[in-house]
Amino acid sequence: MTVIAIANQKGGVGKTTTAINLATALAASLKKVLMIDLDPQGNASTGMGLYGRERKAGSYEVLLGIEKASECIIKTRIPYLSILPASPHLSGAEVELVSLPQREFKLKQALEEVEEDYDYILIDCPPSLGFLTLNALTSANYILVPLQCEFYALEGLSQLMNTVRRVQGRLNSQLSLLGIALTMYDKRNVLSEQVAEDVRTHFKELVFKNPIPRNVKISEAPSHGTPVLLYDVRSSGSLAYMKLASEVLQQTQERKYVEFAN
Ligand SMILES: Nc1ncnc2c1ncn2[C@@H]1O[C@H](COP(=O)(O)OP(=O)(O)OP(=O)(O)O)[C@@H](O)[C@H]1O
Numbered sequence: 001m002t003v004i005a006i007a008n009q010k011g012g013v014g015k016t017t018t019a020i021n022l023a024t025a026l027a028a029s030l031k032k033v034l035m036i037d038l039d040p041q042g043n044a045s046t047g048m049g050l051y052g053r054e055r056k057a058g059s060y061e062v063l064l065g066i067e068k069a070s071e072c073i074i075k076t077r078i079p080y081l082s083i084l085p086a087s088p089h090l091s092g093a094e095v096e097l098v099s100l101p102q103r104e105f106k107l108k109q110a111l112e113e114v115e116e117d118y119d120y121i122l123i124d125c126p127p128s129l130g131f132l133t134l135n136a137l138t139s140a141n142y143i144l145v146p147l148q149c150e151f152y153a154l155e156g157l158s159q160l161m162n163t164v165r166r167v168q169g170r171l172n173s174q175l176s177l178l179g180i181a182l183t184m185y186d187k188r189n190v191l192s193e194q195v196a197e198d199v200r201t202h203f204k205e206l207v208f209k210n211p212i213p214r215n216v217k218i219s220e221a222p223s224h225g226t227p228v229l230l231y232d233v234r235s236s237g238s239l240a241y242m243k244l245a246s247e248v249l250q251q252t253q254e255r256k257y258v259e260f261a262n
Pocket residue numbers: 010011012013014015016017018039041043125126127183184185212213214215216218219220222237
């Protein structure tokens with residue numbers, strides 16, 4: 001089982017979009033996938049068509065040990081794809097976690113019960129580096145960082161990498177950077193191109209080869225409560241997420257093999 005935290009403390013960079021569509025593309029490759037909505041905004045849940053009624057219990061109850069993960073996970077209408085939705089109480093979790101012992105390990109402990117059931121667990125993180133994101137990073141083998149190609153993107157990235165290093169040192173030595181996914185990429189835009197180049201110079205092969213283009217179908221899909229892969233499978237957005245999924249599959253399987261060989 002491979003756990004991937006999709007994180008960037010910067011808001012609106014495409015974390016949730018990447019979580020939903022990467023999860024869908026991996027499920028389409030017949031991998032058993034669980035997506036965890038760890039953001040109090042609950043966008044990954046609504047983006048999959050889960051609204052208030054179906055979200056009475058979710059990641060909050062699991063984190064705080066009120067419910068078992070297996071009780072709160074819901075099968076989506078996409079074969080092989082399940083979701084642990086965000087429930088309304090999740091907005092209080094940041095504060096409530098502070099006073100708990102082992103507060104960074106709550107998610108990891110709760111997932112032990114279900115980890116055998118999935119090939120991939122994808123965690124959609126909130127736009128902050130608080131305890132919710134720390135719980136995700138502590139549970140994960142990999143962090144995948146969506147990065148929107150714009151001016152301040154690189155500044156936030158160094159802060160994020162510092163956090164990753166701190167987590168590696170103190171909470172989870174297994175964590176590694178799976179890659180940086182360039183999102184909302186527009187090759188006709190000079191700035192977009194320039195930032196992409198800077199990121200590639202800096203992070204080299206850690207940047208996924210296939211950027212995700214800015215695509216109107218990607219932004220329309222959530223209002224229909226569906227991944228873009230179901231909304232319009234022929235769109236450039238769908239194609240890009242399928243290519244990203246094949247890179248993710250290749251890298252996670254390759255690295256496992258290397259670890260095994262060693
Ligand atoms: N490739 C894309 N093309 C067009 N629109 C996109 C693309 N990726 C994301 N969007 C849109 O940009 C907005 C932000 O994306 P998203 O919600 O995935 O970001 P986020 O990082 O999860 O945000 P937050 O930090 O608030 O959780 C959404 O309205 C989404 O539909």
